[in-house]
Amino acid sequence: MGKDRRLWPLSHPVASTTLFFLISSVSFLQASAQSISTNTPVPPLQWINLTGLLTGPGPGPLKDASIGYDPAHQDLIIFGGESAQGIPQAQTYLLDLQTLTWSQPTAPDDTPAQSPPARSAAISGQDLAASYRNGHVVIGGRGNDGEPLNDTWEFDYTNHFWSQVKITTPGPSVFAAAGGNDPRTPFDATALSNFFFVAGGFTGEKATSLSNIWKLTIAGTLSSNLPNLTTGTWEQIHPNNQSLPAVGGSATAVVLQGSQQHVVAVGGCDTSTNSTAACAQGQPYVIDIDTSSNTAPANCPAPRIGASLAPNLNTASQSFDQQVFLLLGTFDSSQWQDDGGLDQGEVDVFNFNAGTWARILPAGDPVDGHPTFPSPREGAAVFSLGQPLVGSAAASDTIVFGGKDATGNYLSEVWVLRAYNGTISQSNATWSGFGNGQLQGGPSANGQGVTIQYMSSCASAISQPSGTGSSSGHSPTSSSKPPSPTNTGQPIPVSRFDTSTVHKSLAPVSAALILPA
Ligand SMILES: *[C@@H]1O[C@H](CO)[C@@H](O)[C@H](O)[C@H]1NC(C)=O
Ligand SMILES: *[C@@H]1O[C@H](CO)[C@@H](O)[C@H](O)[C@H]1NC(C)=O
Ligand SMILES: *[C@@H]1O[C@H](CO)[C@@H](O)[C@H](O)[C@H]1NC(C)=O
Ligand SMILES: *[C@@H]1O[C@H](CO)[C@@H](O)[C@H](O)[C@H]1NC(C)=O
Ligand SMILES: *[C@@H]1O[C@H](CO)[C@@H](O)[C@H](O)[C@H]1NC(C)=O
Ligand SMILES: *[C@@H]1O[C@H](CO)[C@@H](O)[C@H](O)[C@H]1NC(C)=O
Ligand SMILES: *[C@@H]1O[C@H](CO)[C@@H](O)[C@H](O)[C@H]1NC(C)=O
Secondary structure (H helix, E strand, O other), rough: OOHHHOOOEEEOOHHHHHHHHHHHHHHHHHHHHOOOOOOOOEEEEEEEOHHHHHHHHOOOOOOOOOOEOOOOOOEEEEEEOEEOOOOOOOOEEEEEEOOOEEOOOOOOOOOOOOOOOOOOOOEEEEEEEEOOOOEEEEEEOOOOOOOOEEEEEEEEEOOOOOEEOOEEEOOOOOOEEEOOOOOOOEEEEEEEEEEEEEEEOEEOOOEEEEEOOEEEEEEEEEOOOEEEEEEEEEEEEEOOOOOOOOEEEEEEEEEEEOOOOEEEEEEEOOOOOOOOOOEEEEEEEEEEEEEEEEEEOOOOOOOOOOOEEEOOOOOOOOOOHEEEEEEEOOOOOOOOOOHHHHHHEEEEEEEEEEEEEEEEEEEEEEEEHHHHHHOOEEEOEEEEEEEOOOOOHHHHHHEEEEEEEOOOEEEEEEEEEEEEEEEOOOOOOOOOOOOOOOOOOOOOOOOOOOEEEEEEOOEEEOOOOOOOOOOHHHHOOOOOOOOOOHOOOOOOOOOOHHHHHHHOOOOOOOHHHHHEE
């Protein structure tokens, strides 16, 4: 929505007739102002449903869980998350990706019997530091009382116990922040440290500015005989732009490109934490940590709630290291037209250097000859590796766990978004691994038959019925606030989810239009 404000700074009185013209044409103008690429090179992408292949005592349905990966044992870790009852959880699960078996780890007797308090929407990341530490780091998050936490924990991948990181300088208390770390970032062998970023997020009822960026440096030793010797130091990073918007609940990733760290945050929510349905902005922000600069390119996909972001770790093309994949989430179909993309597993490829978007429809997982895709879902946990996480295809995998679908069902599904080692730059094109064109499914799918389609337009705002007449009672230039959309007298459209909150926050485009500049 901020985009509309920038595009339409009306600082002069406008006759209401002109205003009505602008209102009715704004969705068209906005759509044409956005750009979409239909020939950006992307890897051949395919969704694969692992859910039915998993055995063992796995987690129930969870949203906003913490996810990580132990490369030495090929274990996926799931910690915490919000249960279907809306309650933060504190369990730890491991999924052995070689046998596709879930288990609940038990700490050895000689290690401290402790684990992090329940939480969801934490920042997490990998801490692989040679023989010093091999673990999964969990930072902050939303605790049992709904309040933000500021503690940091690390799960030891080797001996399966949790240790609380001893923090020597105070840091932020937030949940649903942007940040994390890129697993490709080499650890600092001199200081024996790894670092993590946290930007923005909810400090309670309100979100805090993305300009509030913190760096946590973790050092020390984590092992079963030295379980309490991990330390953390917070320092504040000062970006050049100190007035980035307050955002929590963005789709987010920290991406290393060359030697530069970028925090990428797409969309999110700037108001209360109670109605996640209100988190419906689409604006991307890219913060280059090393130069302290930022960009705010135009959005193209429908603004999502609870979408996930994954770096493109495929190495088939050099340009892939500037790409992130925007996945899943839900959107308000009464406000946005997405041409059915999300229902067909749409993956949006965002080049965070160029600020450009491609909307890609990947291949699906064929069941009885029909491709299947993950349904739209909020708060799915994602982890990407530059190699296959299951099977042995020449590919890089992003694994996806849980979430809450558009009807409010919490999920425990596990999917893989596989990026085969190849390049496509045209709809339905074939590539070196296309083979005989017979699409395969399951973890051993090797790319045969996989192609993609480029969507040809950005999502567009649905113009609200404007013939209500009631808004003529508002003088757009004398009001210092956006008019309340509840008094426009518009019928409440049918929505895929809680319209009552979405409708309020996703005020019609016209509300932003008549904001004074
Ligand atoms: C994914 O697999 C699970 C388990 O077989 C199944 O219940 C679910 O419907 C599948 N999802 C889709 C979209 O096909
Ligand atoms: C966490 O918050 C408490 C209470 O505000 C404060 O005393 C403590 O220093 C904070 N710890 C960190 C690591 O920021
Ligand atoms: C580590 O910390 C835990 C919790 O404070 C404590 O119970 C345990 O004794 C400590 N272990 C060592 C080896 O210091
Ligand atoms: C800082 O970012 C905000 C939000 O994108 C933008 O409106 C503002 O112009 C930026 N300020 C500077 C000095 O770049
Ligand atoms: C959020 O929910 C809490 C508890 O249900 C309530 O006290 C608070 O007023 C709500 N805040 C908003 C902004 O709705
Ligand atoms: C992927 O493609 C790149 C470039 O063609 C090549 O160097 C690399 O070896 C390939 N990796 C795999 C696993 O096939
Ligand atoms: C690609 O193939 C699909 C399915 O066969 C078809 O519907 C679509 O029109 C094709 N697109 C292009 C650009 O050829």
